[in-house]
Amino acid sequence: xxxxxxxxxxxxxxxxxxxxxxxxxxxxxxxxxxxxxxxxxxxxxxxxxxxxxxxxxxxxxxxxxxxxxxxxxxxxxxxxxxxxxxxxxxxxxxxxxxxxxxxxxxxxxxxxxxxxxxxxxxxxxxxxxxxxxxxxxxxxxxxxxxxxxxxxxxxxxxxxxxxxxxxxxxxxxxxxxxxx
Amino acid sequence: xxxxxxxxxxxxxxxxxxxxxxxxxxxxxxxxxxxxxxxxxxxxxxxxxxxxxxxxxxxxxxxxxxxxxxxxxxxxxxxxxxxxxxxxxxxxxxxxxxxxxxxxxxxxxxxxxxxxxxxxxx
Numbered sequence: 001x002x003x004x005x006x007x008x009x010x011x012x013x014x015x016x017x018x019x020x021x022x023x024x025x026x027x028x029x030x031x032x033x034x035x036x037x038x039x040x041x042x043x044x045x046x047x048x049x050x051x052x053x054x055x056x057x058x059x060x061x062x063x064x065x066x067x068x069x070x071x072x073x074x075x076x077x078x079x080x081x082x083x084x085x086x087x088x089x090x091x092x093x094x095x096x097x098x099x100x101x102x103x104x105x106x107x108x109x110x111x112x113x114x115x116x117x118x119x120x121x122x123x124x125x126x127x128x129x130x131x132x133x134x135x136x137x138x139x140x141x142x143x144x145x146x147x148x149x150x151x152x153x154x155x156x157x158x159x160x161x162x163x164x165x166x167x168x169x170x171x172x173x174x175x176x177x178x179x180x
Numbered sequence: 181x182x183x184x185x186x187x188x189x190x191x192x193x194x195x196x197x198x199x200x201x202x203x204x205x206x207x208x209x210x211x212x213x214x215x216x217x218x219x220x221x222x223x224x225x226x227x228x229x230x231x232x233x234x235x236x237x238x239x240x241x242x243x244x245x246x247x248x249x250x251x252x253x254x255x256x257x258x259x260x261x262x263x264x265x266x267x268x269x270x271x272x273x274x275x276x277x278x279x280x281x282x283x284x285x286x287x288x289x290x291x292x293x294x295x296x297x298x299x300x301x302x
């Protein structure tokens with residue numbers, strides 16, 4: 001199968017947005033408000049943390065907040081956010097204690113700080129992102145309905161081999177379809 | 181409710197010009213329209229893209245059309261393997277709404293997308 005026709009291509013994976021498993025978006029936004037917009041999105045790699053963070057932005061805009069998205073790639077950038085802005089930080093686990101404290105200081109005057117992290121603890125947890133074989137099955141059914149039956153026998157094995165990392169599991173399934 | 185469309189040929193040789201017509205109709209006029217000639221990749225892994233030419237229309241009317249001529253460069257060629265495809269396209273984008281339409285074209289020495297997917301994998 002040509003890459004352009006592969007239904008599990010990156011474009012389509014990225015177009016699949018976060019869906020809370022055990023609550024609704026309304027529940028999540030209420031909890032976010034109750035936590036005064038300072039909290040963590042916790043979960044392992046490939047569990048949807050970044051997607052959730054991205055999907056929070058338009059919902060926060062609808063509430064009148066501005067958002068500043070910060071991705072930790074190479075050290076901590078200087079974060080500048082006004083009093084009506086909520087900082088959305090992707091990758092808090094990459095910050096040591098000193099950098100984390102500096103970030104908290106920089107965002108003290110802002111309306112909030114929502115960060116993704118592999119581990120809980122630095123702020124209250126908004127939600128713990130989890131994955132499962134049924135979730136992988138649902139994503140495959142949505143992205144590649146015409147190939148869902150072919151991929152079904154592989155799902156549990158791929159999920160286990162990739163330790164629940166949905167992004168990597170979908171990459172493996174992409175390869176299966178590429179060989180068709 | 182909006183309606184955007186692009187009419188042009190679908191196969192081109194490198195360095196040739198993409199001639200066509202872009203048409204639009206909006207309930208409210210957009211602030212700007214961009215007609216882009218671009219290529220992008222689709223497949224597994226990181227996506228890549230490049231806009232090689234843009235015709236910008238500031239404060240366009242709510243409905244109208246634009247005859248365009250956009251010169252293609254000599255490379256990269258359109259191709260499709262199993263891992264990645266490189267796709268040329270012309271797109272019309274309205275700002276600030278982001279509404280858009282895109283027409284895919286092919287550019288190569290034969291005018292067709294180079295098919296690498298059928299080749300044996302190393």
